[in-house]
Amino acid sequence: MNTTVKWINDMMIVGESDSGHAIVMDGPQNLGGKNLGIRPMEMLLLGIGGCTTIDVISTLKKMCQEVHTFRAEISSERAKEHPKIFTKIHIHFAIKGVNLNDKKVSKAVNLSTNKYCSALIILGKSATITHDFKIHK
CATH class of the missing domain: 3.30.300.20 (K homology (KH) domain)
Known part of the structure; x- marks a missing residue:
């Protein structure tokens, strides 16, 4: 099983799985994120x-x-x-x-x-x- 996590900007990242699915993760605003995804x-x-x-x-x-x-x-x-x-x-x-x-x-x-x-x-x-x-x- 392998995954890839790509930094998009600020604290937003996108995780991609071997099975072809992706999920957006982001940090809280006090850490420079925009709260646009799950932690x-x-x-x-x-x-x-x-x-x-x-x-x-x-x-x-x-x-x-x-x-x-x-x-x-x-x-x-x-x-x-x-x-x-x-x-x-x-x-x-x-x-x-x-x-x-x-x-x-x-x-x-x-x-x-x-x-x-x-x-x-x-x-x-x-x-x-x-x-x-x-x-x-």
Whole structure:
């Protein structure tokens, strides 16, 4: 897997992936940016959210669970001093579907957060990661 990040101007950059997709990132105005794109550290959180969502949905489909909506809500804390790494990350999974089995959802979430989601496991080397889920009716 390879990516390219190109500086455009000020603090705006464009990231391009091997799969042919691109995303604009920018810094806040107090750092010379124009707030025209997502922040790079936000991208890390979105990356783990996407990674774990794909894992959980894939696992639940294999378990014949009918999911209608799924949301991974991620909150985090960062160190106050440089490097301002993530120190705490919490993921709340909000799931809605038909006759979802609590044990199967729990297993799918745990498999993703403890085994399959590489991005989450990498960040877990420096941050305390917790998670929970709620099945909505």
